[in-house]
Amino acid sequence: MNQSMGIRTYSSSTFPPPCLTSASRNPNFPLLSPRAICSPQRIYHCSGVQIEACVNSSLSKTSLDARYFLGWSETQSLFLKQPFYKYSLPLQALLTSKTQDVSHTPLIGDEKIGVLLLNLGGPETLEDVQPFLFNLFADPDIIRLPRLFRFLQKPLAKFISALRAPKSKEGYASIGGGSPLRRITDAQAEELRKSLCAKNVPAKVYVGMRYWHPFTEEAIEQIKRDGITKLVVLPLYPQFSISTSGSSLRLLEGIFREDEYLVNMQHTVIPSWYQREGYIKAMANLIEKELVNFDCPKEVMIFFSAHGVPLAYVEEAGDPYKAEMEECVDLIMEELEKRRINNAYTLAYQSRVGPVEWLKPYTDETIIELGQKGVKSLLAVPISFVSEHIETLEEIDVEYKELALKSGIEKWGRVPALGCEPTFISDLADAVIESLPYVGAMAVSNLEARQSLVPLGSVEELLAAYDSQRRELPPPVTVWEWGWTKSAETWNGRAAMLAVLVLLVLEVTTGEGFLHQWGILPLFH
Ligand SMILES: C=CC1=C(C)c2cc3[nH]c(cc4nc(cc5[nH]c(cc1n2)c(C)c5CCC(=O)O)C(CCC(=O)O)=C4C)c(C)c3C=C
Numbered sequence: 001m002n003q004s005m006g007i008r009t010y011s012s013s014t015f016p017p018p019c020l021t022s023a024s025r026n027p028n029f030p031l032l033s034p035r036a037i038c039s040p041q042r043i044y045h046c047s048g049v050q051i052e053a054c055v056n057s058s059l060s061k062t063s064l065d066a067r068y069f070l071g072w073s074e075t076q077s078l079f080l081k082q083p084f085y086k087y088s089l090p091l092q093a094l095l096t097s098k099t100q101d102v103s104h105t106p107l108i109g110d111e112k113i114g115v116l117l118l119n120l121g122g123p124e125t126l127e128d129v130q131p132f133l134f135n136l137f138a139d140p141d142i143i144r145l146p147r148l149f150r151f152l153q154k155p156l157a158k159f160i161s162a163l164r165a166p167k168s169k170e171g172y173a174s175i176g177g178g179s180p181l182r183r184i185t186d187a188q189a190e191e192l193r194k195s196l197c198a199k200n201v202p203a204k205v206y207v208g209m210r211y212w213h214p215f216t217e218e219a220i221e222q223i224k225r226d227g228i229t230k231l232v233v234l235p236l237y238p239q240f241s242i243s244t245s246g247s248s249l250r251l252l253e254g255i256f257r258e259d260e261y262l263v264n265m266q267h268t269v270i271p272s273w274y275q276r277e278g279y280i281k282a283m284a285n286l287i288e289k290e291l292v293n294f295d296c297p298k299e300v301m302i303f304f305s306a307h308g309v310p311l312a313y314v315e316e317a318g319d320p321y322k323a324e325m326e327e328c329v330d331l332i333m334e335e336l337e338k339r340r341i342n343n344a345y346t347l348a349y350q351s352r353v354g355p356v357e358w359l360k361p362y363t364d365e366t367i368i369e370l371g372q373k374g375v376k377s378l379l380a381v382p383i384s385f386v387s388e389h390i391e392t393l394e395e396i397d398v399e400y401k402e403l404a405l406k407s408g409i410e411k412w413g414r415v416p417a418l419g420c421e422p423t424f425i426s427d428l429a430d431a432v433i434e435s436l437p438y439v440g441a442m443a444v445s446n447l448e449a450r451q452s453l454v455p456l457g458s459v460e461e462l463l464a465a466y467d468s469q470r471r472e473l474p475p476p477v478t479v480w481e482w483g484w485t486k487s488a489e490t491w492n493g494r495a496a497m498l499a500v501l502v503l504l505v506l507e508v509t510t511g512e513g514f515l516h517q518w519g520i521l522p523l524f525h
């Protein structure tokens with residue numbers, strides 16, 4: 001801790017200081033605007049605590065509030081995104097306390113701590129595939145329809161899931177008849193529980209899936225039955241996307257709002273954790289280990305392949321996914337460079353669905369290009385997900401490998417997903433422990449605050465920061481992008497539905513059209 005001009009500066013090792021912890025627990029914490037933090041020179045006077053944010057000039061205001069200060073609650077409290085103090089990111093908080101140190105409230109005591117792991121879920125049998133796909137496509141964070149067409153969400157989900165199911169089933173059949181996600185996530189939950197226990201934080205760990213069993217709703221019921229009093233919500237996605245963590249948090253927001261017990265339960269969210277040292281080191285370990293399997297490890301191109309999202313998520317809705325992904329790759333490469341591993345590397349995006357533009361470069365196109373450029377050895381690194389799943393086991397291991405070998409690449413390797421890798425699990429446990437001082441930080445003092453989120457300030461602020469206006473994204477089918485005047489809306493809507501019906505009939509009878517292009521109607525291929 002430095003002492004200069006009466007301001008106590010907390011370094012990453014001393015942060016968060018006790019005064020922040022107690023300030024954040026103070027129910028009388030005054031109103032702060034999330035935007036106000038963008039003015040780095042300002043000192044806020046709040047309950048005897050002054051807070052100043054010192055911002056590296058290279059950080060834009062937008063990236064500051066979107067990525068580092070997620071939790072300035074409009075109502076009262078403060079929530080700091082976990083990783084920023086743990087690692088030497090360009091942002092540092094300088095804290096001054098007029099009321100010297102305030103005693104630290106014990107964290108565990110009689111509390112019952114719960115950790116809720118959020119994940120996507122996957123079909124366990126081939127019969128599950130279609131209903132699983134229905135749940136996925138019925139999610140407005142996956143297919144975002146213009147407001148006028150929201151009533152079509154479920155019929156459309158039914159339709160697309162029925163059409164995509166045969167192709168999807170083929171994929172799941174080829175990896176053993178179902179997704180391994182539940183088994184792996186359950187194992188991660190158990191290892192996390194053990195690791196927390198070994199670190200003297202006894203906690204129950206729950207798994208809440210978004211689109212298949214055990215559903216988030218089921219996990220929440222169990223949390224209530226167990227009488228959990230403090231809950232840490234931890235999405236199992238290292239990087240935040242509106243389509244993944246965002247979707248799960250939005251669901252949770254609804255559940256929390258409607259439940260008396262949950263409204264009163266203290267909770268906090270760890271929105272993303274891709275910069276955590278343990279995670280970065282664990283990824284670097286896996287890469288290092290896999291590189292030695294090549295005859296000439298130095299010649300190997302390290303090929304990070306992330307799950308894509310439609311470009312509009314990033315460009316129109318402000319999804320931080322791409323920025324976080326790029327930063328994550330940089331951090332892993334920095335870690336490898338420290339180990340004197342200086343291989344060439346690249347990042348591309350896989351698994352696109354539908355006719356709209358997704359994040360580029362695309363994995364398949366990049367593989368072909370690398371082959372053309374004469375790259376001979378490739379090490380694929382799945383980067384957006386911490387379990388093996390259909391897109392690692394089928395898309396990468398089978399489809400991309402075959403494409404690579406056809407494209408002139410001679411040696412192919414793939415880094416396994418982290419699964420229950422001990423450094424990784426231990427780091428997740430640390431993330432949970434470090435978040436505990438913030439559980440209940442959004443202390444409740446008015447009804448609005450109590451009815452808000454997970455906790456107030458975290459999810460809502462988080463979603464607001466990332467997806468501020470919840471802008472409508474281009475619908476998945478271009479025929480619905482028609483412009484209209486108000487008076488024409490009704491007719492356009494009806495005409496659009498009619499057009500979809502006509503297109504469907506044409507698709508089914510001719511075997512050609514957008515659904516075939518999209519890969520969701522493979523029946524006539
Ligand atoms: C960070 C990871 C993921 C992002 C981002 C993501 C966005 C996204 N996905 C779809 C469509 C589908 N996803 C499907 C399965 C699936 N997706 C992820 C991860 C991310 N998705 C996982 C882990 C899985 C489950 C895999 C398993 O083992 O079960 C599927 C179903 C499979 C298939 O038919 O291909 C679809 C469809 C969209 C549209 C999207 C962003 C908007």
Ligand SMILES: [Fe+2]
Nearest residue numbers: 120307308351
């Ligand atoms: Fe997906």
